[in-house]
Amino acid sequence: MAHPAQIKVPAAYIRGGTSKGVFFRLQDLPEAAQAPGPARDALLLRVIGSPDPYGKHTDGMGGATSSTSKTVILSTSTRPDHDVDYLFGQVSIDKAFVDWSGNCGNLSSAVGPFAISGGLVDASRIPQDGVATVRIWQANIGKTIIAHVPITNGAVQETGDFELDGVTFPAAEVQLEFMDPAAEEDGAGGAMFPTGKLIDELQVPGVGTLKATMINAGIPTIFINAQDVGYTGTELQDDINSDPKALAMFETIRAHGAVRMGLIANIDEAAQRQHTPKVAFVAKPAAYVSSSGKQIAADSIDLLVRALSMGKLHHAMMGTAAVAIGTAAAIPGTLVNLAAGGGERKAVCFGHPSGTLRVGAQASQQDGEWVVTKAIMSRSARVLMEGWVRVPADAF
Incomplete structure (x- = not known):
């Protein structure tokens, strides 16, 4: 043949x-x-x-x-x-x-x-x-x-x-x-904060009502507080990825957040939109040991962030999610900004499972609405x- x-x-x-x-x-x-x-x-x-x-x-x-x-x-x-x-x-x-x-x-x-x-x-x-x-x-x-x-x-x-x-x-x-970087052409209605709030109440069946910052910047991202879902923000990949119940919880949060953000019409559509939105959890600075064994001191970072991509905890940080982190950190009152200590910020250094990353963003208010002109970071x-x-x- x-x-x-x-x-x-x-x-x-x-x-x-x-x-x-x-x-x-x-x-x-x-x-x-x-x-x-x-x-x-x-x-x-x-x-x-x-x-x-x-x-x-x-x-x-x-x-x-x-x-x-x-x-x-x-x-x-x-x-x-x-x-x-x-x-x-x-x-x-x-x-x-x-x-x-x-x-x-x-x-x-x-x-x-x-x-x-x-x-x-x-x-x-x-x-x-x-x-x-x-x-x-x-x-x-x-x-x-x-x-x-x-x-x-x-x-x-x-x-x-x-x-x-x-x-x-x-x-x-x-x-x-x-x-x-605030997305306009991804089906989310053009708003940086599609719910109209810096912090929203997101009802997730089986999980509860979570405080959430839902932002379109770099990539649509749902930020929640680590402590609200039983974590510290110092977790490494295996802490999450070896726990099927945790992965299922984060996927449920992602699906319901996607509906609230206007990215999908109902949660059943989430399976056909795996790349976006992302889910990330944030916490105030704390010392931890990265996946490579590097000691990360609490005073060397502004906040902790862990993010999931395609159903798994990312080993470091997605670049687009870093843009969302930098953007949200620059806007006083978001969960990301509050985890970093609040106030106006042009850049933050955050801890992720593999170490640290610095990202900056230029934010200002125009006619009562937050506008971010650009986010900046370095890669190789x-x-x-x-x-x-x-x-x-x-x-x-």
Whole structure:
């Protein structure tokens, strides 16, 4: 019996921040996958190795975690004052599903470098030595990201001494500016606080009524107090991920928060929107030992934050959630701001399972409404492998 041969698709496997993903240029995808739809989703699922009932991604490029089951498609931008269009697909591990509802802030740090190396940025915008400014259109959420990419001898510099907790080795620093991060095009009605309140009462069956800050900034996020769900904020991955009841509780909170935020019409739709919103719990500073054994002193951080992604506690912090943290921290009266001590803040350093991260945001009130013009943080990126990824020709 004849079987179709595998095809080769040009791609790169890249670490961006604390995530990894398979990067494609739109023009390199098979013609059937160059447009959104079932063929594209089927191709990306096969590339990653999903759905995998074994939860290992043995037969694909995925790493069987939310941080490593990611895909990116880039193309030269047709939008004014932008260099590249960036589309992010979060691939489900155990379901035949690609979630296009949000951005990946970590992989955003690799977009500029890949776009430059892939010839998607006009050569006149790339210095021989210095920093290239790449203007990125984040197509999932309709937002602009500015990436500052170090350049040496006309090429992207990937090595350096910038250390990022959650990443094993140092690399070159890539500074990111998330412009106007309060989401407007993600179906949440355009409000930074879709419920109209900085702190809301969220009724969750089987859990109770929780104080919650629900914000659209970077990515839709539901913040709750750690102590309200029986935690301290110093938890590491296994403390949550080894507890099925805890994971089920957080998913219930996420589903009901998504309804309140206007992201879905009813909780049954939450299963088809796994990437957004995120759920995070916050607490005041406390000392703890990170997953790498690093001692984190209470006086070295402003607050503690733990966040879940795709149903599991994240090993560090999602970049987009960090934007939400920085934004919420800059607005007096949110749960994030109160956990950090309250008052006006331009930046916070928060503790996560792998260590600490600093993020800043510029917030102001205009006509009685809070407006955030940009959030700023640093990440790093490194190409791990490049060439072609192979998939069976009948896979999509």
